[in-house]
Every structure is written in structure tokens, then in C-alpha cells.
Amino acid sequence: MVSTEERIMEATYRVLVDDSYSELSIRRIADEFDGSQSLIYYHYDDKEDLLAGFLTYLLDGFEQELETADTDDPLERLLALVDLVVPQRETPDLLSFHQALGEIRMQTPYHDRYQDQFAAFDARLRSELETTIQRGLDDGIFVDVDASDAAERLQLLLSGVLCHYVPMCDWDGIERGQTIIEAEIESWRPD
Amino acid sequence: MVSTEERIMEATYRVLVDDSYSELSIRRIADEFDGSQSLIYYHYDDKEDLLAGFLTYLLDGFEQELETADTDDPLERLLALVDLVVPQRETPDLLSFHQALGEIRMQTPYHDRYQDQFAAFDARLRSELETTIQRGLDDGIFVDVDASDAAERLQLLLSGVLCHYVPMCDWDGIERGQTIIEAEIESWRPD
Numbered sequence: 001m002v003s004t005e006e007r008i009m010e011a012t013y014r015v016l017v018d019d020s021y022s023e024l025s026i027r028r029i030a031d032e033f034d035g036s037q038s039l040i041y042y043h044y045d046d047k048e049d050l051l052a053g054f055l056t057y058l059l060d061g062f063e064q065e066l067e068t069a070d071t072d073d074p075l076e077r078l079l080a081l082v083d084l085v086v087p088q089r090e091t092p093d094l095l096s097f098h099q100a101l102g103e104i105r106m107q108t109p110y111h112d113r114y115q116d117q118f119a120a121f122d123a124r125l126r127s128e129l130e131t132t133i134q135r136g137l138d139d140g141i142f143v144d145v146d147a148s149d150a151a152e153r154l155q156l157l158l159s160g161v162l163c164h165y166v167p168m169c170d171w172d173g174i175e176r177g178q179t180i181i182e183a184e185i186e187s188w189r190p191d
Numbered sequence: 192m193v194s195t196e197e198r199i200m201e202a203t204y205r206v207l208v209d210d211s212y213s214e215l216s217i218r219r220i221a222d223e224f225d226g227s228q229s230l231i232y233y234h235y236d237d238k239e240d241l242l243a244g245f246l247t248y249l250l251d252g253f254e255q256e257l258e259t260a261d262t263d264d265p266l267e268r269l270l271a272l273v274d275l276v277v278p279q280r281e282t283p284d285l286l287s288f289h290q291a292l293g294e295i296r297m298q299t300p301y302h303d304r305y306q307d308q309f310a311a312f313d314a315r316l317r318s319e320l321e322t323t324i325q326r327g328l329d330d331g332i333f334v335d336v337d338a339s340d341a342a343e344r345l346q347l348l349l350s351g352v353l354c355h356y357v358p359m360c361d362w363d364g365i366e367r368g369q370t371i372i373e374a375e376i377e378s379w380r381p382d
Contacts, residue, residue, distance in 0.1 A: 160347030
């Protein structure tokens with residue numbers, strides 16, 4: 001049985017896919033999950049509180065994806081991570097969702113709670129990239145690369161794709177960006 | 192003598208440094224440039240029209256910076272471009288300005304006119320990067336790199352720094368990002 005909180009989180013996701021962050025309101029989410037506004041206010045103080053909760057919910061989901069990933073091979077795992085973070089043409093909803101998420105990220109200077117959540121998400125992705133690259137180095141799958149430096153470079157490239165091409169709905173750019181990131185990873189393999 | 196349009200543009204810049212995009216209003220700009228709202232409305236239809244004009248004004252400024260750059264050496268010119276795009280600690284206003292600019296960029300899915308301006312800016316930066324890298328290859332200053340691919344990679348890294356670290360006010364991250372970009376450029380030089 002799905003909890004009320006989870007239904008509110010799912011409704012928030014759908015509203016962010018359909019609308020922008022600035023159109024998001026408690027009323028709009030209540031409409032979407034077919035519940036009352038007072039039920040939402042029972043769980044969350046206001047829109048900021050709800051969105052901070054939503055970012056935690058996303059982070060938990062990301063953590064679960066990482067734990068249940070079906071490969072331990074460092075190369076495959078890195079490529080799967082890239083697939084997970086970059087929106088794919090076959091899932092156009094994810095583009096709209098990432099657009100809304102980009103908007104919320106740009107609100108971090110004005111909302112400490114969003115800032116904390118994005119910082120936690122960024123740190124989690126960075127550590128996953130770095131430990132996977134380090135494992136690849138230990139196993140001899142990768143050579144001639146510094147794990148910490150390479151993880152930061154990958155994260156900047158991923159971030160670049162999300163901020164540069166996603167708001168433009170530029171699918172060709174998104175795909176070129178993904179190819180650039182994959183080529184970077186491939187370049188660490190021994191000749 | 193500075194024109195009214197230019198005074199409005201300068202006031203818009205200062206408002207974006209001090210406030211967020213969402214707080215920007217014609218009234219706020221009128222206060223800042225010490226003029227009347229009706230004078231602004233004489234030149235611009237509404238906030239969207241004014242901001243589209245502001246983005247054109249920025250693009251013109253960027254074009255002028257490129258034309259008056261005091262070096263033709265491809266390596267120095269690329270490093271100067273990176274300095275121009277990445278905010279520096281000694282100019283903290285630029286951080287606030289880039290934060291606001293990031294917010295406006297994330298509004299592009301909902302405003303075609305912003306989207307056109309950002310697309311023009313991105314294309315201008317890309318072409319400058321690519322022709323400079325190509326000139327470096329022709330002169331033998333750079334080797335073993337595809338100019339178009341390398342220009343896109345640099346642009347994604349620059350975009351990553353602006354979208355990842357700027358909203359977090361993470362100066363250390365901004366500086367590490369700049370070092371990563373500079374190392375990428377240095378890696379194209381012959382041994």
C-alpha cells in the first residue's frame with residue numbers, strides 16, 4: 001500500500017513534468033493526487049518544505065538505483081551512471097523533469113534547504129564516480145587517470161549537458177554530449 | 192552621453208546582481224536608474240521584452256570583448272576566454288550576475304525570445320572556441336585534437352562550472368573547474 005507521502009511525492013513529480021517550478025503550488029499538487037490541500041499541509045509546512053522533501057525523495061531513489069545496479073564491472077557501471085543521469089529520447093518526460101529540476105537548482109542561492117539537498121546529491125554522484133573509477137584503476141581496466149580529477153571532470157560534463165542542452169530541448173546536443181562523455185571514459189582504457 | 196536604453200540596461204544589470212530574476216520588475220529597475228516606469232514602458236513592452244533586449248545587450252558586449260581582445264596567440268586567447276566566462280574571486284558581483292543569468296537560462300523552455308538569445312550566445316562562444324582551436328592546430332601550437340569536438344567539450348565544461356558551482360557560491364569548486372579546463376587546453380600542446 002502506497003503511503004500518502006509517497007502519493008504526494010509522485011504527484012509532485014508529475015506536476016514538475018507537466019508544468020514549470022514557478023507554476024508549482026500546493027493546490028496544483030492536491031489536484032494531481034486527487035487529495036485535499038489540507039492533507040498536504042498536514043505533512044508539509046509550505047511549498048519550500050514540500051520541495052525539500054521531494055529532493056530527499058529523489059536522493060533516496062538515486063541511492064536505491066545505485067544499490068540495485070546489476071553490474072559491478074567499472075566500465076559498464078560508469079556508462080550505466082551516464083545513462084541514468086542524461087535524459088534519453090525514449091523517455092521525453094525525463095527532459096521536462098530535468099528542466100524543472102534545473103530551475104529548482106538555480107533557486108539554491110535563495111533557499112538553503114534546496115542547496116543542502118543538491119549538495120548531498122552532487123556529493124553522492126561524485127563519490128560513486130570516483131570509487132568506480134578507482135576500482136577500474138585497481139583492476140587494470142583503466143590506466144593513466146587520477147580518479148578524483150576524472151570524477152570531477154565527468155560531473156562537470158554531465159552538468160554541462162543538463163544545463164546547456166536540456167533547457168533548449170536540444171536532443172541532438174544531449175546525444176553528442178553523451179558521446180563526448182563516453183569517449184572520455186573510453187580514453188582511460190589501456191590501448 | 193549615455194542613452195536612456197543604455198541606462199536601463201545598466202540598471203537591469205545592477206538589479207540582477209543585487210536580486211534574483213524572479214524579483215526583477217519594471218518598478219525595481221525604474222527605482223535603480225532613477226527614472227520613471229513610463230519611460231521604461233516607452234522603450235520596452237514588458238519584463239520579457241526588456242530582458243530579451245538585455246540579453247542582446249550582453250551578446251553585443253561579448254562580441255566587443257572578442258573584437259578588442261589584445262592577443263591573437265591561440266593558447267593565450269583560449270585561456271583569456273575561459274577567464275572571461277568563469278567568474279573570478281576578485282569580481283564577486285559577477286557571481287551574483289551569473290546566478291541570475293542561470294535562472295533566466297532555465298526559463299528558456301517557457302520564453303522563446305530568451306531561448307533565441309541564449310542560442311545565439313552559445314553559438315558565438317562555440318564558434319570562437321572552435322576557430323581559435325583550429326588556428327592553434329594550423330600553427331602547430333596544438334596537436335592531436337578535433338577542433339569541433341574539443342570546442343564542444345570546453346563549452347560543456349564551462350557550462351558545468353557555471354551551473355554546478357555558481358548557484359552553490361562554491362568558489363573552490365569554480366577554481367578547480369577552471370584548473371580542469373586549463374589542463375584540458377594544455378593537454379593539446381605537443382610534448
